[in-house]
Amino acid sequence: MHNYIFLISILLVTYYMVIVKRLPALVAGFRLQSLLLFLITASVAFHEKEAALYVVAVLILLLKVILIPNFLTGISRKIQVNENLGLFLNPQLSIFVVLILTYLSYLFTFKIMSFADKMQSATFALTLCIVLTGLFIMIFRLKAITQIVGLLVMENGLFLLAVTMCKGMPFLVEISIFLDIFISVIILGIFVYRINALFTHIDVNKLNSLKG
Amino acid sequence: MILFFILAVPMLLALISFFVKGLKTLGRINALGHLSVMAVTFYFAINCKLPLSLFNFFYIDALSVFFIFVITIVTFAASLFSIDYINKDASSGAISEVKARFYYALFNFFSFSMLLVPMVANLGMVWVGIELTTLASTFLVGFYNNKTSIEAAWKYIIICSVGIIFALLGTIIFYYAVSSVSAAKTLNWHEIMLLSKSLDVNIVKVAFLFILVGYGTKAGLAPMHTWLPDAHSQAISPVSAMLSGVLLKTAIYAILRFAVITNNCAGPNYTSNLFILFGIISLVISCGFILVQKRIKRLLAYSSIEHVGVIVTGLGLGGLGLYGALLHVFNHAVTKSFMFFGAACVIKKYKKDNLNVIKGVLTAMPFCGVMLILGMFAISGMPPFSIFFSELFILISGFTQGRYFICGLLIALLSIIFGAIVYHLSRILFGKKPQELKEASETLSTKLSFLFLLIFMCVVGIKVPVFLNKIIISALEILRGNYGL
Numbered sequence: 001m002h003n004y005i006f007l008i009s010i011l012l013v014t015y016y017m018v019i020v021k022r023l024p025a026l027v028a029g030f031r032l033q034s035l036l037l038f039l040i041t042a043s044v045a046f047h048e049k050e051a052a053l054y055v056v057a058v059l060i061l062l063l064k065v066i067l068i069p070n071f072l073t074g075i076s077r078k079i080q081v082n083e084n085l086g087l088f089l090n091p092q093l094s095i096f097v098v099l100i101l102t103y104l105s106y107l108f109t110f111k112i113m114s115f116a117d118k119m120q121s122a123t124f125a126l127t128l129c130i131v132l133t134g135l136f137i138m139i140f141r142l143k144a145i146t147q148i149v150g151l152l153v154m155e156n157g158l159f160l161l162a163v164t165m166c167k168g169m170p171f172l173v174e175i176s177i178f179l180d181i182f183i184s185v186i187i188l189g190i191f192v193y194r195i196n197a198l199f200t201h202i203d204v205n206k207l208n209s210l211k212g
Numbered sequence: 213m214i215l216f217f218i219l220a221v222p223m224l225l226a227l228i229s230f231f232v233k234g235l236k237t238l239g240r241i242n243a244l245g246h247l248s249v250m251a252v253t254f255y256f257a258i259n260c261k262l263p264l265s266l267f268n269f270f271y272i273d274a275l276s277v278f279f280i281f282v283i284t285i286v287t288f289a290a291s292l293f294s295i296d297y298i299n300k301d302a303s304s305g306a307i308s309e310v311k312a313r314f315y316y317a318l319f320n321f322f323s324f325s326m327l328l329v330p331m332v333a334n335l336g337m338v339w340v341g342i343e344l345t346t347l348a349s350t351f352l353v354g355f356y357n358n359k360t361s362i363e364a365a366w367k368y369i370i371i372c373s374v375g376i377i378f379a380l381l382g383t384i385i386f387y388y389a390v391s392s393v394s395a396a397k398t399l400n401w402h403e404i405m406l407l408s409k410s411l412d413v414n415i416v417k418v419a420f421l422f423i424l425v426g427y428g429t430k431a432g433l434a435p436m437h438t439w440l441p442d443a444h445s446q447a448i449s450p451v452s453a454m455l456s457g458v459l460l461k462t463a464i465y466a467i468l469r470f471a472v473i474t475n476n477c478a479g480p481n482y483t484s485n486l487f488i489l490f491g492i493i494s495l496v497i498s499c500g501f502i503l504v505q506k507r508i509k510r511l512l513a514y515s516s517i518e519h520v521g522v523i524v525t526g527l528g529l530g531g532l533g534l535y536g537a538l539l540h541v542f543n544h545a546v547t548k549s550f551m552f553f554g555a556a557c558v559i560k561k562y563k564k565d566n567l568n569v570i571k572g573v574l575t576a577m578p579f580c581g582v583m584l585i586l587g588m589f590a591i592s593g594m595p596p597f598s599i600f601f602s603e604l605f606i607l608i609s610g611f612t613q614g615r616y617f618i619c620g621l622l623i624a625l626l627s628i629i630f631g632a633i634v635y636h637l638s639r640i641l642f643g644k645k646p647q648e649l650k651e652a653s654e655t656l657s658t659k660l661s662f663l664f665l666l667i668f669m670c671v672v673g674i675k676v677p678v679f680l681n682k683i684i685i686s687a688l689e690i691l692r693g694n695y696g697l
Contacts, residue, residue, distance in 0.1 A: 112414070112418060113414065113415060113418055114414060131377070131381060135374065138370070138374065144366070147370055151370070151373055151374065151377070154374070154377045155377060158377065158380055158381055158384060161381070161384050162384050162387075165384075165388050166384065166387050166388050166391050166397075167391075169336055169384070169387060169399070170334065170336060170397065170398070170399055172269075172334070172336075172337070173334060173336030173337060173339075173340065173399060176336075176337065176340040177336070177339070177340060177380070180340055180343045180344065180347070183347055184343070184346075184347055184369070184373060187347055187350055187351075187369065188369060188370075191350075191354070191362065191365060191366055191369070194354070194357065194362050195362055195366060198357075198358070198359050198362055199359065204366070207363040207366060207367070208363075209359065209360055209363060210360060210363055210364060210367075210441075210442045210445075210446070
């Protein structure tokens with residue numbers, strides 16, 4: 001039962017990330033989402049009595065709740081970026097689009113995937129919705145850092161899927177994926193610095209000199 | 213044991229790149245190291261009993277050996293070409309010496325990550341390997357640290373990461389399908405193959421769609437190809453050759469692994485239709501951009517999209533087309549690297565890459581000019597070069613199956629691209645060279661890297677060497693689902 005509460009609140013946090021206008025709020029939303037992911041992983045680990053999942057949960061807490069959000073905040077402070085996200089779509093329209101995405105992932109899950117279990121269908125629809133919302137944030141927000149956050153939201157969706165439906169991936173794979181994600185966030189961070197140094201802004205919509 | 217040698221040498225080379233004195237010596241050691249890796253792979257391909265499984269982590273069958281072989285050949289050629297290229301860059305002050313050392317370290321890390329992909333048994337680790345290739349090569353794309361290269365690198369890492377997340381989604385769905393029919397929680401390819409008949413068809417189909425879109429982004433399939441021309445044109449040139457020659461192929465390798473499972477589970481029609489659809493879209497889009505292209509490396513990048521389209525169409529057509537597609541993987545890797553080397557020499561000499569401005573390459577740089585003429589005909593599919601024959605196999609397979617529309621479209625697009633590439637490149641090859649440009653010859657190592665690849669282009673065109681033929685044929689058995697051969 002408590003899993004339902006977690007799943008619904010993770011969806012609400014995702015919606016919250018779509019309507020915020022400022023970078024600190026977006027990063028805080030991501031931190032909250034990761035925290036919920038940690039709680040879900042820990043509770044699944046408790047139910048299944050899987051030692052490996054506990055390790056994964058601790059890694060989520062360490063990397064996604066503490067290190068990565070701090071790193072992102074650190075970058076944005078250091079380059080003194082304008083905190084406004086720069087929205088291509090205003091919050092009202094954004095939440096409308098994301099609600100449509102939610103409905104589409106629901107349709108996709110129930111019409112095409114046809115799981116036997118209702119609970120599994122709901123979980124799958126939810127994670128698909130989170131992945132699509134991450135993609136939405138990447139496309140419709142124009143700062144480079146928001147693209148990193150969007151990517152991380154997509155990854156959170158995938159971890160949620162792996163934990164709730166498969167009770168975690170094989171241990172080695174899961175650890176390597178964590179390592180990969182951590183390295184990729186650091187590399188992306190380095191590139192944000194470089195973009196800021198060369199262009200004196202981090203608006204990705206203005207990176208458009210390469211064409212054709 | 214041999215396996216570890218192949219993986220350890222790039223790692224060692226990456227380590228020593230900070231300690232060896234002199235960039236030239238470093239480059240030579242690097243090339244020698246990759247020569248040894250290639251030789252060992254060759255020995256391995258002939259002598260080892262396949263499939264080979266180690267520690268439940270490595271799993272190598274003929275399909276893996278084929279891709280490892282292609283990777284090592286292109287990596288060796290690129291390391292040979294790097295010697296002079298990096299040395300000139302460092303001595304002209306375009307990059308510092310420390311940066312040149314970083315180049316060698318990243319180069320080796322990049323080749324390590326590519327070699328890892330076909331060796332691992334676990335499909336999740338395949339994903340990790342492919343993500344590592346992106347991470348290792350991003351700095352090589354943004355190597356010159358100017359506005360355009362940073363922009364290209366950013367697009368590269370962002371678009372490929374998104375693509376690869378969809379691939380991970382597909383992998384997780386596959387894993388779900390496996391774990392719901394068997395108590396053994398596994399992502400090992402050969403173990404999934406045993407279960408493949410009992411998997412839920414619907415779920416596997418959806419998973420494969422995500423896999424194709426995800427890894428297809430990395431493979432450069434249109435319409436997910438948008439990172440490719442930017443990254444290929446901005447990367448440091450020996451790396452452009454590796455990106456185009458083999459990075460795209462590692463993604464194709466991953467798609468193939470999943471396609472075999474899906475075919476076993478849902479019948480061959482599903483994957484084959486998807487392959488043909490994406491292949492034809494790639495051909496159409498690349499054809500348009502090749503026609504109007506102004507920059508030489510972007511021209512080659514779009515030609516890569518075209519050839520990936522041809523490979524995927526061949527995979528979709530099946531039968532002899534499968535043989536053609538695998539042969540095309542090899543031929544395109546060799547020929548496209550060759551062309552990127554040529555383009556690199558021209559750009560280095562003229563200091564510009566605009567096809568409208570460069571004139572008289574043949575008189576200014578005779579060796580490179582001749583190589584470019586040969587490469588131009590090879591890449592656009594003229595006999596007796598190898599690409600012609602692999603394309604021919606694919607077309608024959610289509611015609612014998614009575615798929616006249618697809619084959620007609622393929623022939624039409626290939627001939628338009630042939631015309632466009634020959635037109636664009638002959639504009640820069642002929643004509644009068646600028647007065648101030650001195651005639652100069654390339655160094656021995658550069659010439660060797662050209663000739664090394666040229667041998668493969670010509671020999672495979674005349675007759676597929678026995679050992680290559682053997683690897684491809686046993687790889688075909690795996691693609692047809694006769695697992696364990």
